[in-house]
Amino acid sequence: MSTEPRVLAGRYRVDELIGQGGMAKVYRGYDLTLGRDVAIKILDADLARDTAFRTRFRLEAQAASRMSHPSIVRVYDAGDSASDPSSDDPPYIVMELVHGRLLKQIIAEGPVPLDDAVRYVDGILEALDYSHRAGVVHRDIKPGNVMVLPNGKVKVMDFGIARAVSDSSSTVAQTTQIIGTAAYFSPEQAKGEPVDARADLYSTGVVLYELLTGRQPFRGDSPVAVAYQHVSETPIPPTELNEQVPGALDPIVLRALAKDPYQRYPDAAHFRAALDGAVTGAAPTRKQLGALTSELYGPNPRQAQETARSLRQLSTDTTMARTQSGPPVAWIWAGVALLAVLIASVLFWVVTVRTPEVPDSARVVPDLVDVASERAQDDLAGLDLEAKIVLESSAEVSEGNVIRTDPAAGTAVDEGDLVTLYVSTGQEMVVVPSVEGMKLDAAKKALTDAGLSVGTVIQRNDKGLATDTVISASQPADAEVAPSTVVNLVVASGKVTLNDMAGWTVDAATANLENLGLVAAPVEQADCVATAPPTVVSMSAPPGDVAVGSTVELRYCTGAG
DSSP states (O other): OOOOOEEETTTEEEEEEEEEOSSEEEEEEEETTTTEEEEEEEEOHHHHTOHHHHHHHHHHHHHHHTOOOTTBOOEEEEEOGGGOTTOOOOOEEEEEOOOSEEHHHHHHTSOOOHHHHHHHHHHHHHHHHHHHHTTOOOOOOSGGGEEEOTTSOEEEOOOTTTTTOOOTTOOHHHHTTTSOOTTTOOHHHHTTOOOOHHHHHHHHHHHHHHHHHSSOSOOOSSHHHHHHHHHHOOOOOHHHHOTTSOTTHHHHHHHHTOSSGGGSOSSHHHHHHHHHHHHHSOOOOHHHHHHHHHHHHOSOHHHHHHHHHHHHHHHHOOSSOOSSSSOOHHHHHHHHHHHHHHHHHHHHHHHHOOOOOOOTTEEEOOOOTTOBHHHHHHHHHHTTOEEEEEEEOOSSSOTTBEEEEESOTTOEEETTOEEEEEEEOOSOOEEOOOOTTSBHHHHHHHHHHTTOEEEEEEEEOOTTSOTTBEEEESSOTTOEEOTTOEEEEEEEOSEEEEOOOTTSBHHHHHHHHHHTTOEEEEEEEEEEEOOSSOBEEEESSOSEEEETTOEEEEEEEEEOO
């Protein structure tokens, strides 16, 4: 007995199940209106009765619909019977149907080549750079949410918890299914603290670690045990687990996995730049890597525990026979005598050495670094010293605070002497030039000359602009930003998207081509039966992107019936 396929909103046919997650099931589907394959995500029936889950599901659709990027699975439509009382459809999201394999499946198959691992993570960071600039934090980056296409490109999906958790007091046990997967989430997520884009960078660091070593940095018997390790344990450098990993990648991974968000990369663009540079960069020395580990994680607790364990084993080892009952008595007395001489020498030095007397009229310049300039002037006035202000830009010292003094702190000066206070005006800013309408090379030069960095260049079809003409920039013109700020550009591709117009009338197809900036060339074909009005049977160019101004033949039948 055949069963009629389910149709949502009278438009989307639901076909076979292709995936399942904690909140929803994903089905292959078909858009009956536009005639295209889609993926349909439907919230589980039990969860659909919970208002909170329906809200999170709706937020996913809203978050993902704001983004249109080649590395992010697009959302086309969404529906919820709550907004339409006449409908009994469950909450659903209609998405782009992606053909490929989950990164999770690729990792499970065995070691991932280094070039592939770096390319996958670079694609994830490219997607995060776009979503973060759109104001969306993913919060659940993991291999199960990354699809690898046949051409090696990646697409990030499942923004189901993006911006969905507003209760920062939630515990790990309460929110494990909401705020992310324990093996990949950040320490601040584990502690139930507010998160920002740097939480996604931490999760990406975990994915990179797993791609390089074949295992996650922290493993445990329960999500809570793993969460504890994210908060308190130091990860083992990847090269200690896989000797094939370049040593230059160790500091990249360790910084991405820093417990303190402020010690991680400030954004996805900096992470990408560091990763690209590390592939060809020199490996750090063991001393440099140890210093970085100490800076990011403090003293290594694992090493301390192993040392203590070794000492306990030595102290309880009964197999080691003593070869001497104790040190010789003469050695003991010699040591005591030497210690007495040292103590006497120190006492003599303390008694005989006197601190040079400072005249009553002398003053010692106090340490005023990072002190507000007004307070610094008052402190100098209290010492009967004159103050002179010199303004100077500084990225390290806050605006209005003292950078340094001349003479330096601790210097003895006479009463009434002049002390110069170098006061910070804050970080020196640069003005973003207007690059819209410029050619790409000229725009890059203008940005570089202004002291800025050129980031991602995205091509977009626009029939009215020549190839490589800048359409927009990520930073507005005339804005004041910090030097070396990354500016991403959108440029014209010089192409337009040609639709398949087979079945269109020749007149309608001609008008469509002219509207796209293309040239229509109707071509008669006498080997097939003519129609009235003439109808296009084929085109000289396949559907897809074609250069603006291209000529497209519209073939139509003129033969007799």
